[in-house]
Amino acid sequence: MKPVISIEQLSFTYAGSEHPAISEISVTVKPGEFIGITGPAGAGKSTLILCLNGIIPHFQHGEYRGRVRIDGVETLTMHCAEISRKVGSVFQDPEAQIVASTVEDEIAFGLENFGVEPDVIEARITDALQRIGIEGLRHRSTTELSGGQKQRVAIAAAVALRPEILVLDEPTSELDPLGTKEVFEVLKQLNREYGLTIIVVEQKINILLEYIERLWVMNGGRLVADEPPRRIVNQPELLTDVGLQIPPVSELMYRLKAAGYYSGELPLTVDEAYWALLKCRGGKR
Numbered sequence: 001m002k003p004v005i006s007i008e009q010l011s012f013t014y015a016g017s018e019h020p021a022i023s024e025i026s027v028t029v030k031p032g033e034f035i036g037i038t039g040p041a042g043a044g045k046s047t048l049i050l051c052l053n054g055i056i057p058h059f060q061h062g063e064y065r066g067r068v069r070i071d072g073v074e075t076l077t078m079h080c081a082e083i084s085r086k087v088g089s090v091f092q093d094p095e096a097q098i099v100a101s102t103v104e105d106e107i108a109f110g111l112e113n114f115g116v117e118p119d120v121i122e123a124r125i126t127d128a129l130q131r132i133g134i135e136g137l138r139h140r141s142t143t144e145l146s147g148g149q150k151q152r153v154a155i156a157a158a159v160a161l162r163p164e165i166l167v168l169d170e171p172t173s174e175l176d177p178l179g180t181k182e183v184f185e186v187l188k189q190l191n192r193e194y195g196l197t198i199i200v201v202e203q204k205i206n207i208l209l210e211y212i213e214r215l216w217v218m219n220g221g222r223l224v225a226d227e228p229p230r231r232i233v234n235q236p237e238l239l240t241d242v243g244l245q246i247p248p249v250s251e252l253m254y255r256l257k258a259a260g261y262y263s264g265e266l267p268l269t270v271d272e273a274y275w276a277l278l279k280c281r282g283g284k285r
Contacts, residue, residue, distance in 0.1 A: 001030050001031065002031075002072065003028040003029055003030060003069075004029055004030065004031045004070070004071060004164060004165060004197050005028065005029035005052065005068070005069070005070060005165065005197075005199075006028050006029075006067070006068070006069040006072070007025055007026055007027050007028070007051075007066070007067070007068050007069075008026050008066055008067040008068075008069075009024050009025075009026055009065065009066040009067070010022060010024070010025040010026070010048075010051060010065070010066035010067070010068060011023045011024055011025070011063075011064075011065040011066055012047055012051060012056055012057075012062055012063065012064050012065070013062050013063040014047075014060070014061075014062040015061045015062045015063075017062070019221075020063075020221050021044050021047040021062075021221055022044040022047050022048055022051070022218075022221045022222075023044075023220075023221040023222050024066075024222065025048065025066070025222065025223050026066075026223075027216070027223060027226060029165075029197060029199065030197075031164070031195070031197055032191070032195045032196075032197055033197055033198075033213055033214060034187070034188075034191045034197075034198045034211065034212050034213045034214075035198070035199045035200070035212060035213065035214045035215075035216060036199075036200055036201075036202055036208045036209070036211075036212035036214070036215045036216070037049075037199065037200070037201045037202070037215075037216045037218060038201070038202060038203060038205055038208060038215065038216075038217060038218070038239075038244065039217055039218035039219050039242060039244070040219060040242055040243045040244065042220075043218040043219050043220065043221065043242070044218050044220075044221040044222075045169075045201045045218055046169050046170075046201065047221075048218070049089075049167050049169045049199070049201055051068050051075075052068065052070075052087060052165070052167050052199065053083060053084070053087045053089045053167055054075050054078065054080050054083035054084070054087070057075075057076065058075075058080050058083075059080075064076075070083065070086050070087060070164075070165070071086065071164070081114070084161070084163075085114070085161060085162075085163065086163055086164050086165060087163055087164075087165045087166075087167060088158030088159065088161055088163035088165070088166045088167070089158060089166075089167055089168075089169075090151070090154050090155050090158055090166065090167070090168040090169070090171050091154075091168075091169050091170075091171070092169055092170035092171060092173040092174065093173075093174065094147070094150035094151045094153070094154045095150070097154045097157075098142050098150060098153065098154060098157075100142060101141060101142060101143070102139060102140065102141055102142060103129075103134070103137045103138055103139070103140050103142060103145075103153050103156075104125060104138050104139060106142055106153055106157055107124075107125045107128055107129070107153070107156055107157045107160050108121050108125060109157065110157055110158075110160065110161050111124055111125075111160055111161065114161065124160045124162075125138075125160060127160070128156040128157070128159045128160035129156060131156070131159055131189070131190065131194065132152050132153075132155055132156040132159065132186055132190075133152075133186065133189075134149070134152050134153065134156060137149060137153065146179065147174055147175050147176075147179055148175050148176075148178070148179030148180075148182050148183065151171055151172070151175065151179070151183055152182065152183065152186060154171075155168075155171075155183070155186060155187075155190075159190065159196075163196075164196070164197060165196070165197045165198075165199070166187075166190065166196055166197070166198050166199070167198075167199045167200070168187075168198070168199070168200040168201065169201045170201050170202060170203065171183055171200065171202075172184070172202065172204060172207075173203070180204060180207055181207065184207055184210075184211050187200065187211065188211055200212070205239070205244060205245065205246070205247060206247035206248065206249075209229040209232065209233065209247060209268050210229075210268060210269055212229060213228065213229075214226060214227070214228060214229075215227060215228070215229055215232050217232070217238055217239065217242060217244075218242075219241075219242040224238075224241075224242065225238045229268055230265065230266075230268060232246075233246055233247065233250040233266045233267075233268060234265055234266050236250070236251075236254055236266075246266075247268065249267050249268070249269065249270055249272070249273035250266045250267060250268065250273075252273065253266050253267055253273060253276050253277075253280075254266055256280055261280050262276065262279070262280040264276060264279060
């Protein structure tokens with residue numbers, strides 16, 4: 001299957017900086033994959049996202065080396081409008097992204113800027129609201145929304161443009177556990193039901209590993225691991241070596257395993273940990 005994203009020996013150093021923010025990253029993404037990116041502060045996660053949506057190198061100046069291809073076309077040769085039609089972006093602060101006074105107008109804003117016909121805009125708004133599950137917010141003022149609702153509106157506005165890829169930079173950083181869960185459930189639906197390729201930067205490793213198919217671990221501007229979630233938790237050094245913690249449920253079973261009380265794979269979720277604990281103590285269902 002042809003990659004929807006291809007990154008080859010990508011490096012970028014911000015103007016005025018002596019050290020690269022990202023260095024020699026090479027990786028591909030297949031259509032329909034759900035990928036998470038994590039790593040300590042300063043690892044280069046946000047810089048990589050900016051390279052995927054074309055902000056680097058088109059708007060952010062610095063030393064750019066390597067290639068990023070979207071559907072086989074190098075982003076250096078694409079106009080920004082062309083990239084944004086293929087790659088939708090959602091950032092960590094919805095307040096900075098929402099510009100209209102009502103939800104309906106917010107979703108229409110990008111479509112109008114792309115010159116989409118009015119009757120098509122109406123259909124796109126309805127479709128985006130349904131996909132994200134926020135039909136009831138259509139006529140609400142954006143100032144009245146909760147943080148989770150605002151982030152879902154930002155996702156709906158991106159989805160209305162019908163991108164092939166959705167990139168999100170810490171979209172739940174300002175949300176409580178309930179809002180975080182709501183956002184990830186929306187992303188799961190977009191990925192599984194509509195085949196949208198999703199790449200999300202997230203520090204909340206416990207929930208991230210429940211939803212994604214691949215985890216990119218970054219450190220010092222480099223991609224140091226690219227593994228499925230279960231392989232990551234069963235090799236906890238992939239996270240601990242860069243200063244990150246494995247999910248609490250996985251750490252519990254890791255300690256029991258180290259003490260000789262458990263011999264199976266480490267769990268990803270609370271439900272998996274429950275059944276693992278039953279095995280650990282010899283219990284039965």
